[in-house]
Amino acid sequence: MKIKTNITTIKNGKLSQLLLASCLAVTITGCSLDEDSDADKHNGETVYDFAPPTPKAGEEQYSLLHQDKEHWVNAEGEVVSLRGVNLGNWLMMEMWMLDNSDNPVGEGIVDQCTLEATLTERFGEAEKERLLDVYRDNYITDRDWDIMADAGFNLIRVPFPYDMLEDENNPMTLREDAWHYLDYAVEQASARNMWVVLDLHGAAGRQGWEHHSGCAGLNQYWDGDEVEANQERTRWLWQQIADHYQGNPAIAGYGVLNEPWGTDAETLAANVKTLYDAIREVDQEHIVILPGHNSGIDAYGDPQDNGMQNVAFEMHFYPGIFGWGEIGYNVHRDWLTCGQTGTTGVCEWRDRINALNTPFLIGEMQPWTGLGELGGPVTRATFDTYNELGWAVTAWSYKVLTTNGGQGNGTWGYVTNKGERLLAKASTWTCDGWNTTLDNACETPATIVTPTDEDAAYYLIVKTGTLDEGLEVTFDNLALTALDSEENILANGGFDTPGDWIEWSATSSSPEDDSLNVEVGVAVEEENILRISAPAGGLANGGVYQKVELTGGTSYRLSGTFTDINSTNAWAEIYLLPAPPINGEEVSAAAMAQIDLNTASKEEIEAYFSSMGTVDYEVNEWVKSALTSAEDADIFQFPSAPEQLSIDVTDEGVSLVWLPVDDATYNVYRTTSSGTDYMLLTKDLDAEMYLDSTTAEGVTYYYVVSADNGEESYFSNEVATEVFLAEIPGRIEAEHFSAQTGFQVEDTLDEGGGQNVGYTDAGDTLTYNVDVKQEGEYVVSFRVSSSGGTEGFAVLLGGVQIATVAVADTGDWQNWKTITATMTLAAGENTLTLKAIGGAWNFNWMEFAAN
Structure with a gap:
């Protein structure tokens, strides 16, 4: 990857190992690797100035980690390439990760505190605790640990709230079940040679106003009358954790406070020092992770100067998200390849971290969401780059659930619940009078889907309707084809006979009582088709369905045609659902049950929480394929930026000229606001000149040009028609x-x-x-x-x-x-x-x- 040539990292390769072996072989005569590493200059101890050995990622020995300058190193002295994910929304809940709609579990339930308060008010403290256990027992199970291991992840960051360990009603007293879930996580990780970062995501009093600390708007770790008590409880809590896990090789480090942004950087650094000291009274072996402020890590200075040993810094980097550019190739390219100057992006942080001789953890990042297939190589390049720099990294997040399910162009979750249950759709609002194949449907084109991991019966449902006008829609040649065998599993998809399809109504308890006229196998000219029609006046909605047997893990392709014949306010849809439609009820593409915790019964809530453990998963295969490939990601091999862009304003328009770039075409951009909001004027231009004849008088225009060889270069210098x-x-x-x-x-x-x-x-x-x-x-x-x-x-x-x-x-x-x-x-x-x-x-x- 070109990215590797842009980042200078300390790499020992085999050289230092061979040098060390040579030294051991000639100990009789002596050996000096560096004239500055003699014993006299290091209080009698010989110090060799080379990096420790760095095995290929995933081939390191599994043992207790410690700091060696800027490296994460195991007990055998090997640099360990730590790459993994966060178990967000498991022990510490964030409502958006249960669904991406408004009020995903009920109005007013915006964080874990309001969720627990709602359950407590409705059912009492004991029942609230039982229901939370049902949720935690099912949200992450053994299958999740296997999926993470299959992806090659070897570092799992586990966010948790303080009151999962501490009895909230009896400060500085452990709950009877305090260690149940953290111990489970450590045991599962250890069984798969994974390390764990214990991340205190919500401290006593909460360390920031954000919802992800557990209680939105609460910042009493830093402000208010309980600051001293809350900070004392947090020091006490970390001593209990350190005592419980001291010596455990599965623990990569203690993440003492997640995103503690409710105070200034200097106050944060001073407080974290007290947490470090408290841990060191109990545990001298595990790495203590120093959280960065949203302004950076400068307030800490050099940890060694402040008496802190065996520590690492932590920051969260989100290119393309939270105002950091836009999701896409360019923002990740700029970040991972150090920007156009070669000094920004990761290179700026590399220099900062190396100067402090301290390891680095990117505790949160998200390189695949919204990128589709591109998310695979971008994710692999991100992990590889961070590991080449010696940094540990955990993506946010392992799992996200959505109502409709499916990865789409990449959700925030490496896995999500299976979706894609609406296979194809057209409506008169989107494209009146359609007559097309399903893969060209104007609203939801048919795509390849993998509906279930286990053999299961599903139901293919053909539905059409209108609000109040006339309806006539026809379907023909429907097929649901298994890609591995090319077998069409639909019966009578050509509607050659009246059989195999069951009529149903979404508006009436019996199809005979609605206004739809459903004709299976009706002859039109030389074809037999499915025709569904209705007269004007009133709502019409329904269609036909049939049962299909799906093979677990198999992908299917829907094909066929449908036609709208002068319908108004009408739709036509095809669904693949795990249950048959019920007369008198609408069908939905929702892949995950929705619930309102304000009104649902205990039994409904328990069933909803239990379903988390059995819901079919959809893994982001683009990311999995890239992470598990033996080859590096083939990305960021972009050409040089065009140079010496010049401008000339003539009567014909604005003329642009620039120097050529080998083996590339060109893209020309224009804006009226220098440095931002560039609009693409033309792409794949094969000449080093361009005439813009679309300018308006009295407007200042700014231009840049990029080179493109399949990947886009940085922009050229910017030129303008008029300079202020x-x-x-x-x-x-x-x-x-x-x-x-x-x-x-x-x-x-x-x-x-x-x-x-x-x-x-x-x-x-x-x-x-x-x-x-x-x-x-x-x-x-x-x-x-x-x-x-x-x-x-x-x-x-x-x-x-x-x-x-x-x-x-x-x-x-x-x-x-x-x-x-x-x-x-x-x-x-x-x-x-x-x-x-x-x-x-x-x-x-x-x-x-x-x-």
Whole structure:
């Protein structure tokens, strides 16, 4: 992969092992691997300056892990490539992972605290606990551990809440069943040579306002009257965990606080030191994981300088999500290949981590959602890159359930419940008067489906209807074909006879009582077909079905044709469901039962929770195939960016010219907002020139060009039809840059409205063309915001640095403050550049006033 050539990592390969073996073979005469590693310089101990051996991922020996500089190392001294997933929504629940609809389990139930409160209020404390046990016993079972092992995962991060261990009503007292589920996780992992990160996802009082800490809006680990008590309880809890698991080789590390963002970075670092000290009183062997703030890890400094040994840092990286670009190839390419400058993305973090000689855990990331087939190679490249850097990584998350099921273009779950039960659909609202094959259906085209892992009876249902107008729809040549045998398992799919199909009504208790006229095997010209019709007036809805026997694990393809004949407000659908339709009831593609915990009976809730253990799974096969392949992912082998893009505005339009790139075609983009919102004008261009004749007078246009060899390069330099020249003294709006790298423009909530720039990383730049009217000293006001504070930026005039400006914590990304700096400017036209020294700041405007 090209990605490997862009990242310099410390690799020992076989060389250091051979050197070590050579040393052992010549101990009689002595051996020196490095003149600086003699015993005199290390208090009598010989230290060899080479990396420990790094077996191929998955071939490391399974034993207790510890820190060796920036490496995760086992007891045999091998660097271990840790790659895995989170068991989100098992012991610590997040409602969206039970369904992607509004109010997935009932109105007002937004997190684990409101879920438990609802069950307690309705059924009492003991019954609430029993129902939660039913859920936990079924959400993750032995089959899940086998699936994770089959994917090659060897690291499982287990999020849990404090009150699963501590008796909430008796602080600093363990529950009688405290260790039941964590012990189960450790035992299952150990049996499969997997390591476990114990992740305290919800501490006493909760460590942030987000719902995933267990109680949305609660931040009493950091604020309020109970702070001291909650923090003491957390230190106590970690001592109990450390005592229980000390010496256990299955534990990779203790994740002391998940996303503890309810405070500033300095307070977090100081508090985590107390948790570290508490653990070390009991357990000196296991790695303690130091959680990053949303502003980074800088507040910790060098852990060794602060007396912390055998530790690792943790951050969560989500390219393409949460405002970090958009889901797609480009955002992952930029992150994993260090950006266009080769110094951003993972390379910036590589340098930071290596300078601290501390291991790194990417505790959460999501490289496959929404990417479809591309999600496989992107996921493999992400795991491989992190492991090459020596980082451990666990994706969020192993399992997500949805109402309709299926992976689609990739859900957040490596597995989800099977879906794709609506096989094909057309409606007059989407395409009036259709006459087509099912694989060209205008609303839901027929695709290949794998309905069940076990042999099972299903029902193919043909349904059509109208709201209040006339209906006539025909079907013919239906087939449900097993791909492995090419056998069509449907009977009479050509409707040559009246048999094999059962009529049903979705509106009446008997088909004879509804307004539908269902004709199986009716002759039309030279064909026999299925025709379903209804007169105008009133709702009509129903059709026919037949039972089919499916083979577990087999994929099937639906084919056939359907035609709409002058229907109005009508639909035609084909379903594959595990139960036959019931007269008088609508059918649904829902693959997972829905429930309202506010009103459902205990029996219904127990059945719903129990179903989690038996629901058919759909694994993201794109990801599984990529992760288990013997070959590296064939991705990020993109060409060089086109160079020296130039522009010429003529009477015919805007002419663009650039230098050629070998073995590539070109894509041309245009925007009216420099550096963002590029619109593709043309693709696969095979010439190094382009004429844009679609411009409008009085509009400034910005252009970039990319090269494409099947993968797209970085953009060329940006050129513009007209450049805004800002006068100094005066105010310059942030979005009026003439060039930029790395920033994004967004609507601002600052007074006056408009836009600001943000999503800042170190190394990002903003360049403005300015006209300084008079040489002299200026007071410059910068309108900025930051959640956590940052080193800020350098100011360059004509490429020469003239000032640096730090940005303090303003409390939030849209909580704006004005800061000032004094600098001297030379007169005349020039370029003024802001270059980010640190990330995590937003910028709205700057104003220059003569001092």
